[in-house]
Each structure stands twice: as structure tokens, then as C-alpha cells.
Amino acid sequence: MTDMADATHATTRVPLTRKPGKAAPADAAPSPGAGKTACIRTFGCQMNVHDSDRMRRMILDAGYAEVQAYEEADIVVLNTCYVRENAVDRVRGHLGELSRLKKEGRVKKVALTGCVGAAEEASGLERQFGIDLVLGTHNTYELAEFVGLPGMEETRTPDLPGTGDGDSAFVTIMTGCNYQCSYCIVPTVRGRMACRPMEDIVAEVEGLVAGGTKYITLLGQTVDAWRYDGKRFCDLLERVSEAAPRVWFTTSHPSNMEDRTLRAMGERGTIVGRLHLPVQSGSDRMLKIMHRGYKAERYRRKIEVFREAVPDGALSTDIIVGHPGETDGDHDRTLELVEDCAFDSAYIFKFSPRGGTEAAEMEGRVPDDVVQKRFLQILRAVEKNGFEANQRKVGSEEEIYIRRGLSDSGQAIGETWGGHAVRLDREVSNGAEPGDYVRASISSAGPHALYAGARG
Numbered sequence: 001m002t003d004m005a006d007a008t009h010a011t012t013r014v015p016l017t018r019k020p021g022k023a024a025p026a027d028a029a030p031s032p033g034a035g036k037t038a039c040i041r042t043f044g045c046q047m048n049v050h051d052s053d054r055m056r057r058m059i060l061d062a063g064y065a066e067v068q069a070y071e072e073a074d075i076v077v078l079n080t081c082y083v084r085e086n087a088v089d090r091v092r093g094h095l096g097e098l099s100r101l102k103k104e105g106r107v108k109k110v111a112l113t114g115c116v117g118a119a120e121e122a123s124g125l126e127r128q129f130g131i132d133l134v135l136g137t138h139n140t141y142e143l144a145e146f147v148g149l150p151g152m153e154e155t156r157t158p159d160l161p162g163t164g165d166g167d168s169a170f171v172t173i174m175t176g177c178n179y180q181c182s183y184c185i186v187p188t189v190r191g192r193m194a195c196r197p198m199e200d201i202v203a204e205v206e207g208l209v210a211g212g213t214k215y216i217t218l219l220g221q222t223v224d225a226w227r228y229d230g231k232r233f234c235d236l237l238e239r240v241s242e243a244a245p246r247v248w249f250t251t252s253h254p255s256n257m258e259d260r261t262l263r264a265m266g267e268r269g270t271i272v273g274r275l276h277l278p279v280q281s282g283s284d285r286m287l288k289i290m291h292r293g294y295k296a297e298r299y300r301r302k303i304e305v306f307r308e309a310v311p312d313g314a315l316s317t318d319i320i321v322g323h324p325g326e327t328d329g330d331h332d333r334t335l336e337l338v339e340d341c342a343f344d345s346a347y348i349f350k351f352s353p354r355g356g357t358e359a360a361e362m363e364g365r366v367p368d369d370v371v372q373k374r375f376l377q378i379l380r381a382v383e384k385n386g387f388e389a390n391q392r393k394v395g396s397e398e399e400i401y402i403r404r405g406l407s408d409s410g411q412a413i414g415e416t417w418g419g420h421a422v423r424l425d426r427e428v429s430n431g432a433e434p435g436d437y438v439r440a441s442i443s444s445a446g447p448h449a450l451y452a453g454a455r456g
């Protein structure tokens with residue numbers, strides 16, 4: 001529901017894998033974590049996944065080995081998300097299990113990090129479950145000392161190397177958010193916007209590319225709000241698009257999205273043409289209540305520029321259904337906007353109140369059955385648009401970047417330069433690995449993906 005919502009709020013297990021070439025020299029002093037094990041469990045958005053990657057790097061540098069199960073871990077890091085209504089309850093469940101394992105002498109130490117670590121409830125949880133370390137989202141670097149590394153000096157803008165899984169990497173360019181959307185906890189838990197210097201970002205990208213990274217995603221809560229020393233996001237994007245072979249960015253805010261950024265997406269051959277631009281509502285009245293800072297007409301104009309600049313680009317958005325005060329008329333405006341913008345996909349959220357947000361206290365709650373009805377109407381409209389747009393691509397020949405190699409189900413997953421997801425069958429993918437390109441023609445299409453080869 002925040003503007004980072006393109007990452008699903010499902011629980012994500014972050015694999016702890018040592019980067020190649022990182023083995024400690026033979027004559028090095030024993031690492032503090034040598035012979036010990038660590039497990040990181042991540043909940044929430046892409047930003048959290050990225051934070052976990054950074055903490056993982058510290059854990060690996062300290063010599064810990066990866067394990068996936070709590071029972072096998074000496075230390076456990078729970079990197080948490082506050083977005084879902086029952087987030088704290090869910091974390092409580094995990095902490096209960098971990099406290100039992102600690103009593104049995106299996107798990108030695110537990111760290112609670114991320115949005116719940118920064119929330120009011122954290123101190124209660126710390127006392128109740130005897131948590132060894134509680135960190136918010138701005139001081140994850142303190143984990144270094146916890147795992148036995150020398151303390152790190154770090155500003156609020158992270159400058160640790162980008163992380164990813166070999167072929168691709170996320171590079172955080174800014175943290176926090178200066179907006180105050182009625183329903184969002186991000187400004188409370190992540191603080192105000194802080195941007196990294198351009199030169200640091202470009203140097204990091206160049207280092208990653210030199211190390212074999214082929215796909216850079218620039219990351220931030222409102223990534224297009226980035227500015228530093230008179231430079232704006234488009235300046236940075238252009239520099240990065242010269243330094244990296246493939247670039248994307250997420251998540252954008254309509255008020256910050258400049259036309260020249262949209263045009264650069266169409267002009268620069270290394271920028272993926274997918275735009276994720278959360279609109280949240282098509283009603284000006286609701287956009288005002290939500291404090292979004294733009295009107296529906298302005299959003300439509302941005303989309304017109306995008307469609308003209310990147311005719312083949314995929315467009316996705318976030319929509320909140322049933323925010324307090326939403327009337328049938330407001331909902332109709334959203335449906336109209338969905339039709340006008342013809343989104344390829346959307347993350348549609350039924351409103352649920354978050355403690356500490358303005359919307360949680362607002363009157364005018366929308367009954368559940370009405371929310372469900374509106375949700376389905378928007379979902380159907382988006383899926384219809386997505387399906388029709390995908391059908392138009394059948395028969396086209398695409399250069400497809402492989403994101404995931406062949407799975408047990410016999411399909412590889414890739415992405416076109418327009419940012420459309422493609423499923424490739426065994427024959428078409430022909431053993432391609434993540435980071436490879438495959439030229440293939442689109443044989444069929446569903447509402448959510450294109451297919452190359454047999455549909456399987």
C-alpha cells in the first residue's frame with residue numbers, strides 16, 4: 001500500500017549466499033562467526049529485502065554460514081514490515097517460537113530489525129521475548145557489532161555496496177519520504193528523505209557492472225524525488241543508463257515524475273520501459289484526503305507522455321480501495337481512470353488501518369462487502385486491459401532478458417525491454433541463465449504474462 005508496493009508483502013526468505021571471491025585469506029585471524037550459523041527472515045517490501053541483503057553481507061563478513069531454519073541458527077535476524085494490519089501479531093508468533101528455541105539452547109541470539117523494530121511496540125516485544133538487539137530502519141549498521149565486526153560509521157544514507165543475486169543488483173539512492181500520505185507508516189518508520197550523492201551512486205554502479213552485474217535497479221521509497229547538489233533524478237538516471245547495460249527504477253511518485261524522465265525512458269536503449277507509478281485513486285476528493293499532492297488529471301497527463309515516449313512500455317500502479325470516506329462516486333472516478341490509463345497491471349489493496357497513521361483514526365469506514373465489490377470491479381478492469389495489451393503483443397519478436405532460469409515446471413522467466421514478463425518454455429529458453437538474452441517471438445498471452453513457446 002505504500003509506494004514501494006510493487007514488492008509483494010509476502011514473507012520472503014532471503015538466501016544467504018557468499019558472493020564469489022569473498023573467502024577469507026588463509027592466514028587471516030579467525031572470524032567472529034567462524035563455525036556459527038545465521039538465519040535472516042525478511043517480511044515486506046523490496047526495501048526490506050534490500051536491507052536484509054546489507055545485513056547479510058555483514059553476517060557473511062563476520063564468518064557466519066547460512067541456514068534456512070531457525071533450529072539450525074546461532075543467531076536469527078527478523079527483518080520486519082509494518083504494512084499489514086496484523087504485522088505485529090505475525091512477528092509475535094515468530095518471536096514466540098524463537099524464544100522457545102532459545103530456552104532449549106538452540107538459538108543463541110535474536111535481533112529484531114526493520115519497521116516493527118522502529119515502531120512503538122518494539123520495546124514491549126523486547127521485554128516480553130528477551131530480544132537481544134532491536135534496530136530500526138536507519139541503524140541497521142549496528143548489526144555489525146552484534147555479529148562481532150568492528151562498529152561501522154554510517155550516515156543515514158547507506159553507502160554499502162549494492163546487493164543482488166549475481167546478474168542483478170539493487171542500489172538504494174535515497175531513503176525515507178517527505179510525503180505524509182494518510183494511510184502510510186513509512187514516513188514515521190523511515191524518516192524524511194535522505195539522498196545519496198550522485199558520484200557515490202555512479203561509482204557503486206560502475207563497481208557492480210565491473211563485477212559482472214547486468215541489471216541495476218535504482219531503489220527508493222519515492223525514487224524520482226532524488227536530488228542532490230542541483231541534480232535531479234533524470235540526471236542520475238541518464239548517468240546510470242550510460243554506466244550499466246540494463247537499468248530500472250522503483251518506486252516513483254506522480255508529483256515528482258518529470259516528463260524528461262519519461263522521455264529518457266524511451267530514448268535510452270538501456271532503460272527498461274516499465275513504469276510503476278502509484279495513483280491510489282482516480283477521485284480528486286480522495287487524493288486530497290490521502291494527501292497525495294496531485295489531481296487525477298495531472299496523473300493522466302503523465303501517462304499520456306509515457307505512452308507517447310515509450311509506446312511499448314508496461315505501465316503498473318497501486319490502487320487503494322475503500323479508504324475511509326470513499327463513496328460510490330469516488331470509486332467510479334477510479335474505474336474511469338483505470339480505463340483511461342489502460343494499466344497493464346496493478347497492485348490493488350483493500351484499505352486496512354495501520355496504527356499511527358491518520359487514516360486509522362478517520363471516520364467513514366467503508367463496509368467490507370462494499371470494499372470487496374469495488375475491489376473486484378477494479379481487478380477485472382485492470383485484468384481486461386492487461387489481457388488485451390498482452391494479446392496485441394502475440395507474434396512480436398522480443399529480446400528477452402532471462403531473470404530466472406528453467407524451473408522444475410519447465411519454464412524460464414524473462415522480461416522484455418518494455419518491461420513485460422515473459423514465460424519461456426524449455427525449447428525456447430535453450431538453457432539460458434539469468435542475465436542472458438534470448439530472442440524469441442511471443443506465441444500467446446494471458447492477463448499477467450506473455451509466453452514464448454508452448455504455454456505449459
Ligand code: SF4
Nearest residue numbers: 003177179181184186
Ligand atoms: S507517505 Fe511516502 S512512502 Fe508512504 S505512500 Fe506516501 S509517498 Fe509513498
